[in-house]
Amino acid sequence: MSIAVVTAADGAAWEAVLLADPGLRAADVIDIVRRCVDVVELLAVAASGQAMAALVDARLRRLDSDAVDRLLAAGVAVVGVAGGEADSELLREAGVGFSVMAGSDASVFAEVIAGAVRDLAGDEPGGRSFGDPAFATGSVLPPVDPQRPGLIQPFIPAENFSAGIGAGVTASPSSPVAGLPARPAGSPANGAFATEPAVIAVWGPTGAPGRSTVAVTLADELARLGMSSLLIDADVYGGVVATMFGLLDDSPGLVAACRQAQAHRLDSTALASLCWQLPGELRVLTGIARADRWPEIRPTALTEVLDVARDLAAFTIVDLGFALETDEELSFDTLAPRRNGATLATLDAADLVLVVGSADPVGTQRLVRGLAELRAAEVNAPVWIALNRVRRGSVPGNPGTELDTALRRFTGHSAAALLPYDLTGLDQAAVAGKTLGEAAPTSPLRRAVTELATALSGVPAPSRGRRRR
CATH class of the missing domain: 3.40.50.300 (P-loop containing nucleotide triphosphate hydrolases)
Structure with a gap:
């Protein structure tokens, strides 16, 4: 069964290129069910249960940590599309963990989206999660999610x-x-x-x-x-x-x-x-x-x-x-x-x-x-x-x-x-x-x-x- 995916690119060129890529249908892994014009429509579609994953452009207006949290709460995995290191930094600041380069092949898009869906579902045993350095191969950008150690020290007697x-x-x-x-x-x-x-x-x-x-x-x-x-x-x-x-x-x-x-x-x-x-x-x-x-x-x-x-x-x-x-x-x-x-x-x-x-x-x-x-x-x-x-x-x-x-x-x-x-x-x-x-x-x-x-x-x-x- 293919993964239902919605896109929100705000007119970015990679969306049209991806849809025209013949490898997208040949892979038979993802299915683009809807193209959203903005974050508001994207959140509405996610709340309706029509999608399992969202493919968003790094420079999509009003894409912030709150929007990403609402997508994840609706059970929709989020994958960002970056055009460079500056875009990848924007995605990391918004809390988007999985990201892919804009010029990647359809097979790379399908692999990252599938990994994001499995990660959200919690059944990614030993897979290429984005904390794994091996995931940063080809056009895939590794995420940065630093963990702050606890600050609690013992109480005073x-x-x-x-x-x-x-x-x-x-x-x-x-x-x-x-x-x-x-x-x-x-x-x-x-x-x-x-x-x-x-x-x-x-x-x-x-x-x-x-x-x-x-x-x-x-x-x-x-x-x-x-x-x-x-x-x-x-x-x-x-x-x-x-x-x-x-x-x-x-x-x-x-x-x-x-x-x-x-x-x-x-x-x-x-x-x-x-x-x-x-x-x-x-x-x-x-x-x-x-x-x-x-x-x-x-x-x-x-x-x-x-x-x-x-x-x-x-x-x-x-x-x-x-x-x-x-x-x-x-x-x-x-x-x-x-x-x-x-x-x-x-x-x-x-x-x-x-x-x-x-x-x-x-x-x-x-x-x-x-x-x-x-x-x-x-x-x-x-x-x-x-x-x-x-x-x-x-x-x-x-x-x-x-x-x-x-x-x-x-x-x-x-x-x-x-x-x-x-x-x-x-x-x-x-x-x-x-x-x-x-x-x-x-x-x-x-x-x-x-x-x-x-x-x-x-x-x-x-x-x-x-x-x-």
């Missing part, structure tokens, strides 16, 4: 933390975090991420437990420790980071970065130009102030933004929304855009997930359920729990002891940080449009977040002189 940092406990099989990765363990001299750039996703369940407050304060304290820090507002339900800093919420920010990433024009210099440079080592990439703009933050583009961010800053702190649902396929019979796709993509790309929960009975219940949702999302990064708004009166007895006991009982984990509730300091920071380090340097919340930043970076906090009586 509890005895090296100050009060409020607990030790991990093995989770029971029924625990909501039983399927979540263990927290890293290491030495306080190095910190959890002392040598490699890291992406830290700040997530929390519904109910406004203080995700943005923790993300902003953590990014600021890392910068005050001398570590270059980039704060990204990726909350698709309406970010508030710009407001907290007193910045313009209509600046290009993350939306512009995603557009440049989709056009393969984003690098560390371009990303830095889109950020607000604040005093010290802190940069801020603002998000969307209106929730209806969520389609502009594509998951594949955001993943590329995070990759570029590693070259710009030692720590990238990403403020995320609360929702993790993936119910679009229940509402649409076609491939629908995912509102929570940006959140899930960030969690997949993160080196550590900092889960923020509110330290009260309702907040703790939501935190336990949220950890179960996080496990269902198959997050691979280690998970640290930060209990926010810790105060007397919210729970009976000593709040730190009671909350830690509750977490151990229902999740099998202790809190990595207990953050006290400092309403006065937060009000001062909100009124001034500043961080806690600027508006309330002696805030107990700020001190607790500084300890957390020290645990992540391994950089000791500056000593504070004793006050005179």
Whole structure:
């Protein structure tokens, strides 16, 4: 049975030459069923199930990583046609693995397309996959798909933390975090991420437990420790980071970065130009102030933004929304855009997930359920729990002891940080449009977040002189 193939060449000469090649029908391997004029038609044909493979020109307009992902999700193998090394680079940037030179014979086209289809189906045992150097023969261009090694290092033992940092406990099989990765363990001299750039996703369940407050304060304290820090507002339900800093919420920010990433024009210099440079080592990439703009933050583009961010800053702190649902396929019979796709993509790309929960009975219940949702999302990064708004009166007895006991009982984990509730300091920071380090340097919340930043970076906090009586 021949392979049904659709082409999208945007008027390139190789398409007509290929169709006129007598070897195409003689090989009886592929069958060109349709010629598409643009990416929109190509995606529509792929969604209809008419094709098994797509032959696309390297310079096809709007061919980006998002389009390639949608083709692969529809079960259509993608093969690019390049006219030279520059074209092959465009294909690699778009995520197209298989490519062939424009002047190749029909037999070469048929061989590459068949290999791409077998590779997508997962039944290419020992064949000429494009990671094989032997595949780079004749007119076939080998793809480049570098694998970035993991950055996770061991977690710092509890005895090296100050009060409020607990030790991990093995989770029971029924625990909501039983399927979540263990927290890293290491030495306080190095910190959890002392040598490699890291992406830290700040997530929390519904109910406004203080995700943005923790993300902003953590990014600021890392910068005050001398570590270059980039704060990204990726909350698709309406970010508030710009407001907290007193910045313009209509600046290009993350939306512009995603557009440049989709056009393969984003690098560390371009990303830095889109950020607000604040005093010290802190940069801020603002998000969307209106929730209806969520389609502009594509998951594949955001993943590329995070990759570029590693070259710009030692720590990238990403403020995320609360929702993790993936119910679009229940509402649409076609491939629908995912509102929570940006959140899930960030969690997949993160080196550590900092889960923020509110330290009260309702907040703790939501935190336990949220950890179960996080496990269902198959997050691979280690998970640290930060209990926010810790105060007397919210729970009976000593709040730190009671909350830690509750977490151990229902999740099998202790809190990595207990953050006290400092309403006065937060009000001062909100009124001034500043961080806690600027508006309330002696805030107990700020001190607790500084300890957390020290645990992540391994950089000791500056000593504070004793006050005179």
